Amino acid sequence: MLMLFEMEQNFSVTTMEIAKEELREDEATRKNALNQMRLWLKKNNKIIHSRSDDSFLLRFLRAKKFSLPLAQEALERYLLLRQTFGRKLFYDIDIMCPRLEKLLTLGYIFVVPKRDKNGRRIIITRPGVFNPSKWTNADMCRMHGVTYETLMEDQENQIRGFVHYTDAAGMCLQQLTLFTPREAVRIVKNGERTLPMRHKEIYGINVPSSLKFALDFGLSLISEKIRSRVKIFSSIEESHTYVDKSLLPKEYGGEMEMSTMIDLWKQEMLEKREQILKNEKMSVRDDMFSESAKQGRVSALTNSHQHMVGSFRQLTVD
Structure with a gap:
């Protein structure tokens, strides 16, 4: 061919x-x-x-x-x-949507322009800039959806895989209430098992000690294979041992301003925009699938997850 x-x-x-x-x-x-x-x-x-x-x-x-x-x-x-789950995650994921465009400008999630030494794209996520009083969980899901769908259109990415770099500075307890524990389970499980992405390296920095229980909960949901690729650092400088700092935004020790990286990533998203929107035409006969399949095939919560449900419910948010 x-x-x-x-x-x-x-x-x-x-x-x-x-x-x-x-x-x-x-x-x-x-x-x-x-x-x-x-x-x-x-x-x-x-x-x-x-x-x-x-x-x-x-x-x-x-x-x-x-x-x-x-x-x-x-x-x-x-x-x-x-x-x-289309309306929250896969539909209306148009980067020209004012709400998504604003989240991109804030630098909630974007992709650095250059590939690392292994040819992988680095996805930077900054949950601390996501204000739960202004944005909804649907906004968060749609922003991730348009980012991942854009990346998956590139066959080089399909082969090389991705590096995730998350800066948790500024995260607060209120952000944990955006999703119920059961929703969190479904999102994490489907993110690993259903989205056809090769998650090669996952780094976290500036994780507040008050949210360690949430981090432990998240790690308990993923497979041992993916969990072994997660590394948490106490400082940005410590992460430079694993991630070439010249590829990161200037604000993280690199050479290019974050705003410039965001503008370049927006151009990439605009180039793939028409194809991403056409994807909304895909459909299945959902009456031919079991109820468990339609719910993400997530098994019952384990005892540790039930404990986490209690922890979520006991949160007091200012």
């Missing part, structure tokens, strides 16, 4: 080597898997409409290392998630 040939020509030799070594991907495997995915889509009565272009299907195949059954399950889960 000409498209596949052109795709390989646009990738560096190193990128193709990573795809082969980490994802078991080569031209023959990719071509066969794409054909099988398209045949499966045509025969799948649960799916009313889905994208079937290379870039879209490959994000699931790569996330599941070209296991067809796992990639097909992930695609079904993703489409169902879009439809079930």
Whole structure:
């Protein structure tokens, strides 16, 4: 296929080597898997409409290392998630929306322009600038949604994966009340299992000691594989051992002003805007899915989670 040939020509030799070594991907495997995915889509009565272009299907195949059954399950889960929780997470995720544009300008979540030494994009999140009295949990979800959807359109990102860099300075107890504990469980679980993203490194800085219980709760929800990639630092300088500070905003020891990085990221988002909005046409027959599937297939809360529910309910917010 000409498209596949052109795709390989646009990738560096190193990128193709990573795809082969980490994802078991080569031209023959990719071509066969794409054909099988398209045949499966045509025969799948649960799916009313889905994208079937290379870039879209490959994000699931790569996330599941070209296991067809796992990639097909992930695609079904993703489409169902879009439809079930769509209004909060996947619909109206237009960066031209004034509320989302304002959150971007504040630097709540953005992506630095340069890739790190492993070719990965660095996603910076600053929850402390999110004012719960001005913004809703839907705003937060939609902002993450438009960011991740934009990133996943890039096939280099699909192969290389992502680095998360979160500055928790300024976070307060009130922000924890944006979601119920059960909602938090669903978001974290689906973020790891359903969104076809390769989370390679996760860093946190400036975590207030008063919110350590919330951090422990969040870490208890993710798999051991992802948990092993999380590192928490007491200072920005300490994080420079793992993250090249020249890639970070000037405010974190880098060279480029944060506002400039945000402007550059906005341009990237605008370039992908039309495609992101077209994604809203995808749909499934939700009556063909079980209730547990529509609820994110989250199992009952464990005793430790129940304890956390109590902690959330006891919060007093000024």
